[in-house]
Amino acid sequence: MAVSYIDIGPLFLPVLLGLMVVKFFMVVLYFMHIKFDNKLFGRLFYIGLGLAVFVYAAALSTFQFFAG
Amino acid sequence: MAIIERPTETPDVTNRGTRPAPKASTNYGYLRRPVETTGWRSWAFTVDHKKIGIMYGAVAMFFFILGGLEAALIRLQLAGPNGTILSADKYNQMFTMHATTMVFLFVMPMAAAFANYFIPLQIGARDVAFPRLNALSLWVFVFGGVFLNTSWFLGGGADGGWFMYAPNSSVPFSPTNGVDFWGLGLQITGIASLVGAINLIVTVLNMRAPGMSMMKMPIFTWMAFVVQMLLLFAIPVITVALFLLMFQRSFGAQFFSVEAGADPLLWQHLFWIFGHPEVYILVLPSFGIISEVLPVFSKKPLFGYPFVVFSGAAIGFVGWGVWAHHMFASGLGPVSVAVFSVATMAIAVPTGVKIINWTLTLWGGKLTFTTAMLFAVGLIVQFTIGGLSGVTHAVAPSDTQQTDTYYIVAHFHYVIFGGAVLGLFSGFYYWWPKVFGKLLSESLGKWNFWLMIAGMNLTFGPMHIIGLQGQPRRMYRWTEFRAGQGFFNLGFWNLVATIGTFVLGVGILFFLVNIWVTHRPNSKTPPAPADPWDARSLEWITSSPPKEYNFARTPQVSALDEFFHRKYEDVGEGDKHEYVQKMTGEEVIQFEEDNADPNIHLPAPSYWPMVLALALPVMAYGVIYNTLLIVAGGAIATMAMFGWALEPADAEASDFDPPVEGDETSKELSNV
């Protein structure tokens, strides 16, 4: 909780997104057993995840979404 | 899961003691499980992938004819100046429903028919991974298609074009319920595709016969597998788009209200992120079919099997990065246009690889021009024309000129009719004896082929000219005054296109006549031989039509083109291959049947897939007319899901009429 009280300015966004990714993969890898299970399950899921990130990031960037 | 017990000489002792004694069915109250093997029940409640495949095909064929009649009306309207057959409004509905019907209710389900029927047979499985889900896909598709078309009787069809650009499809511009029917109907058929995709992917990954590695799979199964992967990831995208449209139209959401600041490109992006993979969803199954047909009638293995596989997979992947080439004229900005233009040119490469592989399969082969082969070669030629005009769209400046003209219409009909539809017809002629046990007439088949080829070129060829002359894609009438002069006279070429449509129609009529001639009650067509084409792949290592359990014993696979390698022996030395026949196809099949598996387990039929499927259109009517219907549909769905989940694996002995005894081995669902 302490982090939210420290003003880290421009680092806020990367730290926030970084924590999100860490949490996301902790659940996927450990709670959903991807780390221990057959690799195929993970691959199928990551294809979907990767495609989603790719197509929607591309679509948003045609809207100049990331340009500021 | 229920059981089919083959009657064996030596009764299976281990099973005797464990079988429960007959008791009243506890699952359906006073209803019995639908275990009939004849009559309509044996079709309506079946979970057999072959019957489901046939029903998919029959329903898709019905929609093909319906979509064809809609096309005929469009062409009649445009045959001469100032057409009066259709009003502007009806014309809009006609081209929208023609495209929707052909894409979603004909080509996709027809490909699903082939995939359903042949994937389990080609990989040596007894059924798909989830037989009841398979039945669910079928009925969801059928009810969704019917729901979509009831709009004709309830205020008119959708009228926004098949890509239904918002905000043009919101209420002020399209006040009837047509677009609501369209959106909800596609939502429903989308569920069918998604469920089917998951089912078939699991089947291909997990149900292959022993020894069949991924790279020993028949090529049609490979292409169908890529298609299911595309469906799996493309359907949710259009699901989002359709939900947004539904919320916009039925519940007052703002997604496409430009006056509230909405971005009109949102719909276009969502639609085409789905829409471009959809193009490959339409055409890849046909690529798979002709990749089976060409080697068989060239008496050569498919040239460069791994290249055909990987180029198919590459098309599948790159197909996700090119969608915005449908939007070059929408003001995306130069960077986006350049990126998508290059990506689009890149995707021509794997497609070209395939065409080269097919050509080299033919090269030096002993060609037999059966009707199936003619359609396959027809596909190579016609699709290449469509592919080349496609490359002209990849070049953004030239595309800007062609956008929304008949040139586009020409292009995608060469690709979809010349690619997808010719391939499907090739599949009909090639696999007809496998599915129905009789060969279609070759002479009628040749009439069928040549009339279709002549018809399609007469219809879609002139559209290149009238398109480049500037006739807009969705113009409902044209005037003599602006038709132009001489060779480029729009009137002349429009008339040619209309005549071509009827030639095409007669060609397809020959196909229907062919079916009738072959199967009419007193038909003289003899049963087809077990291996009429000297085929190569696994689906032929069983009788035609296959028994309910597919294979007498689960085949052991040791080679690509397993059936061929069982029939022929390589007597060549070193690198030189020389094949001599050691067995006929009949002998191979007989050998399998002589060594049949003693026990075969097949899934039991079920009511629940149809009940669950029925709930969806009820809910959809509810969205349009009355919220109470949504609740009713939801209740039906919940009931069906619980019934589904609690349905036991085996049909109980008391479900059979007369009830079978506990340890009888005659608990069969088919004439084994």
Place this chain on the structure above:
Amino acid sequence: MSDSLITETVKDAVEIVKDHADDVHVHDVHAGDDHSGDHGGHHTSLGLSNTKLAMWLFLGSECLLFGGLISTYMLYRNRHSENLGPDQLWDIPFTSATSFVLLTSSLTMVLAVSAANRKDLRNAKIYLSVTALLGGLFLAGQIYEFTVFYREGLGFTTSLFSSSFFTLTGFHGVHVSIGIIMLVALIGMLSKEKVSGDDAEAVEMVGLYWHFVDIVWIIIFTVIYLIEFIK
């Protein structure tokens, strides 16, 4: 305490995966005379469970569904009237609390799966009930939050922002509700012993779905709620 919890969880996970692989293998051996199983007595070529493959495929597909909804929201998040935007409406402490509830439910789900795998049906039922309760609590929080926003004037049709916000979080809420229904059904089936020890896979399947709904919320909470606090 948390360290041992983590090691325990990891150990359990390895165990579960191994166990289920064995189950599939057992089915394989019995292929031909075993009447149970989803594969109709058919062997599986990868030695994997059909249901689990199907679930992962479905979850992969769901990524594109939520991706589309999140993108729609991202595109429209600034398109609202002067005083009805995210920075005026968000109540971060409250939403943090409901998020914490949902994340905790993931933990109890893990415990339920491992209990089911140990064939400890009593504890499995308890943990599943707690998971369902926490899910219900999260939903109640979401409904409360929607009501507050609505009182402040933010309806579904108010602006592009509101339409896309309610659609995204609503879809997530529907997913949570379906998850709760599945949990309750599962508890019922465990009570009637429909799910026997070897078929603890059903619990694991619902678990996968539940965790997925949870990771979707991790993304939503970050990019929809927290990100508004970039100054």
